[in-house]
Amino acid sequence: MQLFIRAEGNPSIGLGHVMRCYALAEACQLLNIPVSFLCSQQTSDFLKSRRGFNSGIIMLENTLQTDSDKTTNSELNELISVLTYDAVLILDGYQFDHIYQQAIKHAGIKFAYFDDINSFYQSGLKHCANIIINGADSALSLKYELNATHSKLCLGSEYLLLRQEFHNLHPTAISERDSLLINFGGADIHNYSTQLLIELEKQGFTAPVKVVTGAAFQHQETLNRRLQDNLSTSPMQIEHIHDAQQMAILMQNARLAICAAGGTQFELLACATPSILVVVADNQLPASQHAAQQGWCDIIEWQKQVDISALAAKIVADWQNQPEIQLKFNKARQQHRKLTFNGGKNILNALNELAQ
Template sequence: MRIVFRVEGEPQIGLGHIMRCLALAQSFDSEGHQVLFIMSESSQSFCQKRRDWVGDIMPLATFDEQALSNQVSDDYHDIKLLEANWVKHQCSELGADWLVLDGYQFAPSYRQVLCHDNYKLAVFDDMNNSGDLHADLVINGAHNASKLNYQVSAPQAQLALGKSYQVLRKEFLQVSDKNWRKRNTLTLMFGGSDPQNMTLLALQSLQKINAAMSITVVTGVAYTQLHTLQHFIANSQLNVTHHHDCQNMAEILVGTRLALSAAGGSQFECLACATPAMLLVVADNQKFASQQAAKQGWCLVKQWDQVSIDELISTCMSLWQQAELLQSMHVKALQQPIEDGAKAISELMLTLSDKSEFAV
């Protein structure tokens, strides 16, 4: 099969959409299928730096609405619809079997334009709050996804919902050594862009209390305060190791005693590595999954706008000093099954494809 992904990742929207598309693309690639990404120039630099990247990248065409206004009918003046029609044309020209769409910026009208008889449309969704999905397949790996009433927004779609469809990149599915005795660091990881700059705020708070443990800091390629952070670390008395645009997160997490992390996709990576965590919820779509994770006993959850950074670090330090509790959280994480959701999705898409010659 040939699968095309339409997705973006930038400081304003983070990198989570790209990372889960990459996880699915890796599954397809490992089975010999062709994958291709369509994205804007601003998103491409992140992808091209990753050692685990798979698939070619097609630059998204740019549209000058004023220049095109005299060349197309009034129905196509909306620049996003121009873009959607261009994407649809590319999929047809490429002979795509599936188009996978992931991002909050794609409106129902955009998705409707993408509907086409020559390929099927899969949509990653998180909250079912953006109107009609116009999809052949809806993907949502959240625990509560089956309760989100997709029968209304996507009445004709096949539904890939729940934990069995959570996607993880290959590095997290291949983790074998989760030995607790090897863990000795506090790891700070606030997502690919960290728009609130929680990384620097957390380090400043740790410095105020003269924290003595080894601290690992992970920032993504979309993080915009890199120079300021590097200057702080260089002049700090803290024992900090900084990884920017990290390519080996699983290796870092299996050496982590406690992670202070943004919720979202990172929490599933912590769980896959059996790493106790304090999860910081920064978006509404992260709440339910984080609450479910807290019930499993391997993490604590805080709402970023309901606690000060000093309070957050104080709770973190209290937890750090409770060795038996941390180890019990680690054990509870080990008890949670880790499923290959990307493989489950790819197998489902293969089954739904009209082209019988692709059958396994």
């Protein structure tokens, strides 16, 4: 079996799709399964910057890079031309819409699709992928059985992908954690990181803060200027880590994490870190609501209205509420014990069956 992954990561769409596929590529490495990414120059540069990255890369000239890009024959023709006879293609990204997937199907290519909210069902469309993958437990209630009747369904936590650094961790006791972790994703398009730091300063927060920005973050100059000027004398002891390569260590040491919802929430759970998940897109909501029901995190919904001040006030209040922090940690530990870390292996087994 030869796997090809079509995914992108950039300031417009963030890094969530490509990082999920990176976790799958790590699983391929462990099982000696050849895998190559099909992507733009920008995504190629990002992948090569990852410590330990050892997969193939085939750069495409005519790439769909954002959610709003429309299917083009130029990308499809280029994509199809590089696939081998025994190829299994994996798609991860909303730009790979129903028209795109139908074209792949009609070309006779076997393919799997990473999905989050079954938007095809909401649009009255049928899935045509050979395999649908959604590793969130919330996937079990998204009605895939109604519009993916000819697809193998790989749904729920047994298909959850986590990067190797998050496998089989022993969560640090909450009493040994001392920092607030802020991470608004790989891009943080609206620079919420800087805005939140300023608001926390105004509201008198004094604990150590580690703010992590991703490789697609475009506001480093603004953030650094604020750190040198407005926040230079802050009692918060702010540490800025850009393009972190060891997120598990940072999460393990966080007493409370403020993070963009999405794939990061599963990494936080692997570290049993009490969290506030900030939902900025509807596709993040089902999995985040499910996590909140488990009791180890709260969610803040910013799809329609952003309220930095209210978030800062919640952080200040939550930080001071030791019993609540301990309770969330205990709930996280309970859920952490249920993680099996077999998602990559289970997905690859399904892909191998498809390749036969």
